[in-house]
Amino acid sequence: MxxxxxxxxxxxxxxxxxxxxxxxxxxxxxxxxxxxxxxxxxxxxxxxxxxxxxxxxxxxxxxxxxxxxxxxxxxxxxxxxxxxxxxxxxxxxxxxxxxxxxxxxxxxxxxxxxxxxxxxxxxxxxxxxxxxxxxxxxxxxxxxxxxxxxxxxxxxxxxxxxxxxxxxIRRQPLQPAVAEEVAAEAGAMPDLAEVKGQFQARRALEVAAAGGHNLLFSGPPGSGKSMLAARLPGLLPELQSRERLEVAAIASVSGYDVTPACAGIRPFRSPHHTASAVALVGGGSYPRPGEISLAHQGVLFLDELPEFPRRVLEVLREPMETGEILISRAARQTRFPARFQLVGAMNPCPCGYHDDGTDRCYCTPDQIRRYQQKISGPLLDRIDLQLHVPALPPDALLAPAQPGENSAHVRARVRQAHEVQLSRQGTMNRELGGTELEQVCGLDDAGRALLTQVMQRYQLSARTCHRILKVARTLADLAGQPRVEEPQLLEALAFRGCSASGDG
The missing domain is CATH 3.30.230.10 (Ribosomal Protein S5; domain 2)
Structure with missing residues (x-):
C-alpha cells in the first residue's frame, strides 16, 4: 500500500x-x-x-x-x-x-x-x-x-x-494505562492561623472565598497584605470534576504541570507588575493563555496594583464580568476561560505611609491623588471588597503567637456557603444578575431606604450597588439566614468604605 x-x-x-x-x-x-x-x-x-x-x-x-x-x-x-x-x-x-x-x-x-x-x-x-x-x-x-x-x-x-x-503488529500488545489516585496536599498551603491580628482582613478573606468576590487590600508596607492574599486559596473548596478538567486543560496547553489540578488544588497566580497586557490576558501569533486564564477557578493576585500600567489593568475589566477572554487575530479567534478571583494589594501613596497615624508620609496631596488614580473608577467598581489593612503595633507584632482559627475551620464554613448558593441558584453569588439578583438579594423597605440613602451620599454606581447586594447575600449565607437583613447590609457597606451614619 x-x-x-x-x-x-x-x-x-x-x-x-x-x-x-x-x-x-x-x-x-x-x-x-x-x-x-x-x-x-x-x-x-x-x-x-x-x-x-x-x-x-x-x-x-x-x-x-x-x-x-x-x-x-x-x-x-x-x-x-x-x-x-x-x-x-x-x-x-x-x-x-x-x-x-x-x-x-x-x-x-x-x-x-x-x-x-x-x-x-x-x-x-x-x-x-x-x-x-x-x-x-x-x-x-x-x-x-x-x-x-x-x-x-x-x-x-x-x-x-x-x-x-x-x-x-500484535507482537507485543500494550495494556491500556490505568490512572493513579492523586490526593490533594491541602497542608502545603499557607495557613490562616499564621496571621497575627488583622481580624477584619481575615473576615474579608472568608467573605471573598464564600461568595467568589474580588478583594482589594490597601495599607502601609509590612502590614501583611501579601501574606493575607496568599492564604485565600487555602480557604477555597477543592476543585470539582468539571473544574479540574478546565483548569488542567489550560495548564496542559500552557506546558505546566497538571498534577495540582488533578489533586483539586485551585491555582494561585501572582504576576510581577512589569507584566504586559498580552502576558496578563493571553495572545501571541499562536494564542496562548495568559495569567487570567491560568488563574481560572482560582486566585489572581496583583501586588503593588498601582505599579501595573493602567492600560494593562484596563484589559481586566471585560473578563472580570464575562469569565472568559476572546483573543482575535486576522485569521481566527481563540476563546479562553478566565473566571478568576482578583485580589489586589496597594499602598495608599507612593511612599506608603499616608494616613497611618504617623507623620512619616512626605507625599504631597497631588502625588497621592495621581497615585490612587492609576486605578480607574470602572475597575474599582468591579472589586466587591475594599479594605484598609493597618500595620500592627509593635507590642502586638512581637507578642507570643496566639493560635487563631486555621484555614481548615474557615474552609468548612466556606464550603457550606458554597453548597447553599449552588442549591439555591446553581451559581456563586458573584455571578448573580438581573431578575435573579432581585429575587435572591431582595431587601425589605428599611433595607432599601438605607441603601438608597448611602448610594445618594456616596454617588455609587448601579454596578457598585449590585455588588454590595451580592456581598450582603454572601454574609447572610455565612450566617445561615434566608434573607438579607440590616446587619449584613451594613457590613457589606463597610467593606466598600461606606458608612450609613455619614462619617465614613
Missing part, C-alpha cells in the same frame, strides 16, 4: 480539533514534503522522523513522500504530529505487516532522533475529544496521567517508536 491515513489532533486554544495525516508514497526523486499549513516546527519533523526511523532499525523509503495534514486551512504547530507521520510512513511502505490504519486510533507524540517519544502540550483536550468519539489515544508515557484525566478514554502510553510498532 502506498497510502496511509492516520488520525491525530491539533491544538487551538484549549480545543483539540481533529487532524488527518495522509501519507502517500510515489515514484520520482527521493523527497519528503509536508503540506497543510505547517509552521516551522512541523516542517522540521521531516528530519526528526527520518533519523528516528533509521535509528530504530526501520527502512526509510527512498521514494517521493507527500504528507498532507488535513484540514488544510487549520494552522499546525509543534512536534505533536511526529508519531503519526512516522507510523504513516511505515504503514504506507508496508513495514507494518498485518496492520491497517483505523479511525478508532489516534496518536500524539514528538520523536527524538533515537526514536524515543517525548511529551507534548495539550494532551488532555485531545484525550477528552478522542473519548467523546470512543477512540483510543496513543500518547507519550510522560503524558499518560494527564490523558487519563479525561475519564472514559482508552489511553495507550508508549516511550519508544519500537514499542508502538510491536503493539500494532
Amino acid at each position: 502506498s497510502l496511509a491515513v492516520i488520525q491525530t489532533r491539533a491544538q487551538l486554544g484549549i480545543a483539540a480539533p481533529p487532524v488527518t495525516v495522509e501519507v502517500h508514497l510515489s515514484g520520482g526523486l527521493p523527497s519528503m514534503s509536508i503540506v497543510g499549513l505547517p509552521e516551522t516546527g512541523v516542517k522540521e519533523s521531516r528530519e526528526r522522523v527520518r533519523s528516528a526511523l533509521i535509528t530504530a532499525g526501520f527502512e526509510f523509503p527512498q521514494r517521493r513522500i507527500t504528507i498532507n495534514l488535513a484540514p488544510a486551512d487549520l494552522p499546525k504547530e509543534g512536534g505533536r504530529y511526529d508519531l503519526a507521520i512516522a507510523i504513516g510512513i511505515l504503514s504506507a511502505s508496508g513495514q507494518l505487516k498485518g496492520w491497517k490504519a483505523t479511525p478508532a486510533l489516534e496518536m500524539l507524540g514528538e520523536l527524538s532522533l533515537s526514536g524515543e517519544i517525548r511529551s507534548v502540550r495539550g494532551v488532555l483536550p485531545a484525550s477528552v475529544a478522542a473519548g467523546q468519539l470512543q477512540r483510543a489515544l496513543v500518547v507519550p508515557r510522560d503524558n499518560a496521567e494527564e490523558a487519563l484525566m479525561a475519564g472514559d478514554t482508552e489511553v495507550l502510553a508508549v516511550s519508544h517508536l519500537i514499542e508502538l510498532v510491536e503493539h500494532l
Whole structure:
C-alpha cells in the first residue's frame, strides 16, 4: 500500500480539533514534503522522523513522500504530529505487516532522533475529544496521567517508536494505562492561623472565598497584605470534576504541570507588575493563555496594583464580568476561560505611609491623588471588597503567637456557603444578575431606604450597588439566614468604605 491515513489532533486554544495525516508514497526523486499549513516546527519533523526511523532499525523509503495534514486551512504547530507521520510512513511502505490504519486510533507524540517519544502540550483536550468519539489515544508515557484525566478514554502510553510498532503488529500488545489516585496536599498551603491580628482582613478573606468576590487590600508596607492574599486559596473548596478538567486543560496547553489540578488544588497566580497586557490576558501569533486564564477557578493576585500600567489593568475589566477572554487575530479567534478571583494589594501613596497615624508620609496631596488614580473608577467598581489593612503595633507584632482559627475551620464554613448558593441558584453569588439578583438579594423597605440613602451620599454606581447586594447575600449565607437583613447590609457597606451614619 502506498497510502496511509492516520488520525491525530491539533491544538487551538484549549480545543483539540481533529487532524488527518495522509501519507502517500510515489515514484520520482527521493523527497519528503509536508503540506497543510505547517509552521516551522512541523516542517522540521521531516528530519526528526527520518533519523528516528533509521535509528530504530526501520527502512526509510527512498521514494517521493507527500504528507498532507488535513484540514488544510487549520494552522499546525509543534512536534505533536511526529508519531503519526512516522507510523504513516511505515504503514504506507508496508513495514507494518498485518496492520491497517483505523479511525478508532489516534496518536500524539514528538520523536527524538533515537526514536524515543517525548511529551507534548495539550494532551488532555485531545484525550477528552478522542473519548467523546470512543477512540483510543496513543500518547507519550510522560503524558499518560494527564490523558487519563479525561475519564472514559482508552489511553495507550508508549516511550519508544519500537514499542508502538510491536503493539500494532500484535507482537507485543500494550495494556491500556490505568490512572493513579492523586490526593490533594491541602497542608502545603499557607495557613490562616499564621496571621497575627488583622481580624477584619481575615473576615474579608472568608467573605471573598464564600461568595467568589474580588478583594482589594490597601495599607502601609509590612502590614501583611501579601501574606493575607496568599492564604485565600487555602480557604477555597477543592476543585470539582468539571473544574479540574478546565483548569488542567489550560495548564496542559500552557506546558505546566497538571498534577495540582488533578489533586483539586485551585491555582494561585501572582504576576510581577512589569507584566504586559498580552502576558496578563493571553495572545501571541499562536494564542496562548495568559495569567487570567491560568488563574481560572482560582486566585489572581496583583501586588503593588498601582505599579501595573493602567492600560494593562484596563484589559481586566471585560473578563472580570464575562469569565472568559476572546483573543482575535486576522485569521481566527481563540476563546479562553478566565473566571478568576482578583485580589489586589496597594499602598495608599507612593511612599506608603499616608494616613497611618504617623507623620512619616512626605507625599504631597497631588502625588497621592495621581497615585490612587492609576486605578480607574470602572475597575474599582468591579472589586466587591475594599479594605484598609493597618500595620500592627509593635507590642502586638512581637507578642507570643496566639493560635487563631486555621484555614481548615474557615474552609468548612466556606464550603457550606458554597453548597447553599449552588442549591439555591446553581451559581456563586458573584455571578448573580438581573431578575435573579432581585429575587435572591431582595431587601425589605428599611433595607432599601438605607441603601438608597448611602448610594445618594456616596454617588455609587448601579454596578457598585449590585455588588454590595451580592456581598450582603454572601454574609447572610455565612450566617445561615434566608434573607438579607440590616446587619449584613451594613457590613457589606463597610467593606466598600461606606458608612450609613455619614462619617465614613
